[in-house]
Amino acid sequence: MEHLSVLKNDVQKYLELKSGEVVVDATLGLGGHSLDILKKIGPKGVLMAFEQDERNLKEAQERLKDYKKQVVYLNDNFRYLKSRVIGAGHKKIDAILFDLGLSSPHVDDAERGFSFMKEGPLDMRFDQKNKLTAEIVINTYSEEALANVFYNYGEERMSRKLARAICTDRKVAPFTSTLQVAGLIERVLAVKKHGKVFNPAARIFQSIRIEVNDEMNVLKEALSQAMELLEIGGRIVIMSYHSLEDRIVKQFFKNLERPPVKSLELAVYQNFDEPIVEVLTNKPVAPTDEEIALNPRSRSAKLRAYKKIKEYVIEEEAEWKN
Ligand SMILES: C[S@@+](CC[C@H](N)C(=O)[O-])C[C@H]1O[C@@H](n2cnc3c(N)ncnc32)[C@H](O)[C@@H]1O
Numbered sequence: 001m002e003h004l005s006v007l008k009n010d011v012q013k014y015l016e017l018k019s020g021e022v023v024v025d026a027t028l029g030l031g032g033h034s035l036d037i038l039k040k041i042g043p044k045g046v047l048m049a050f051e052q053d054e055r056n057l058k059e060a061q062e063r064l065k066d067y068k069k070q071v072v073y074l075n076d077n078f079r080y081l082k083s084r085v086i087g088a089g090h091k092k093i094d095a096i097l098f099d100l101g102l103s104s105p106h107v108d109d110a111e112r113g114f115s116f117m118k119e120g121p122l123d124m125r126f127d128q129k130n131k132l133t134a135e136i137v138i139n140t141y142s143e144e145a146l147a148n149v150f151y152n153y154g155e156e157r158m159s160r161k162l163a164r165a166i167c168t169d170r171k172v173a174p175f176t177s178t179l180q181v182a183g184l185i186e187r188v189l190a191v192k193k194h195g196k197v198f199n200p201a202a203r204i205f206q207s208i209r210i211e212v213n214d215e216m217n218v219l220k221e222a223l224s225q226a227m228e229l230l231e232i233g234g235r236i237v238i239m240s241y242h243s244l245e246d247r248i249v250k251q252f253f254k255n256l257e258r259p260p261v262k263s264l265e266l267a268v269y270q271n272f273d274e275p276i277v278e279v280l281t282n283k284p285v286a287p288t289d290e291e292i293a294l295n296p297r298s299r300s301a302k303l304r305a306y307k308k309i310k311e312y313v314i315e316e317e318a319e320w321k322n
Pocket residue numbers: 004005006026027028029030031032033034050051052053056076077078079099100101102103126218
């Protein structure tokens with residue numbers, strides 16, 4: 001079956017690739033965008049592709065087999081972007097793409113535990129070598145820690161009520177399956193309004209997934225490393241699929257567009273008075289109705305793109321705290 005990459009044309013438009021460039025695809029997935037990148041950079045170009053899910057990586061390698069010599073596959077988390085890219089022999093890159101979140105096979109395969117509609121184990125790890133699973137989160141986190149996950153990563157106002165219900169139920173027997181947790185969410189939080197049922201299970205599952213994969217911290221760390229690695233004139237394209245991710249991206253680049261702001265929350269930047277980036281997308285780019293009809297999973301996508309126009313150096317936090 002044809003693999004549908006989200007915002008295919010826009011990704012290529014904002015990556016502005018030229019023959020012979022050095023590019024990173026931080027989220028290879030099934031290799032859809034990477035294939036387009038390889039066609040653009042030609043035989044002299046280099047692609048470094050991160051994918052922490054072994055099965056997706058293998059499938060992408062098969063799809064990209066004609067370009068073997070030009071691709072460095074990194075079966076790793078993009079949180080190690082800088083060290084892996086330098087380790088692969090490149091100090092600088094011309095462009096980088098982040099197409100965040102999960103891929104279709106993750107949702108389709110019940111055994112991975114990502115879907116609240118399919119019976120499966122409480123797993124949700126992108127990288128199955130990692131120790132933390134959804135089962136550990138649900139069965140061992142304190143009531144307060146669980147409520148924080150649902151509130152911070154699921155924007156759930158009734159987070160405490162849900163956390164309390166989980167802690168009560170797990171005293172009887174630990175949770176072992178996705179449908180058990182989905183059933184509890186429905187029992188505790190689903191409401192009927194105007195004849196319609198509103199069930200936040202998708203949002204709650206997403207919050208557990210974010211916790212299991214430490215997605216928010218990973219993204220913050222990687223954006224900063226990407227900005228360091230980019231050449232002046234280099235492009236960064238980020239596609240996010242929920243508001244928390246998009247907020248991190250927006251806030252991170254706002255600090256680089258309108259310096260000098262020293263943010264405690266994000267990395268701490270050089271004392272600069274000129275913008276570090278040029279914004280290529282004034283408004284985030286979203287899929288058209290046509291694309292959404294063809295590929296419903298694209299519906300929440302937001303693409304933001306920037307060009308690095310000035311050198312970017314991270315100060316050690318301790319240096320300016322004193
Ligand atoms: C939306 S899919 C990418 C789809 C891909 N662009 C394509 O065209 O096929 C996101 C992929 O990134 C991977 N991923 C997510 N977070 C990651 C991380 N921190 N490090 C490495 N890979 C990650 C996921 O396993 C998933 O396969």
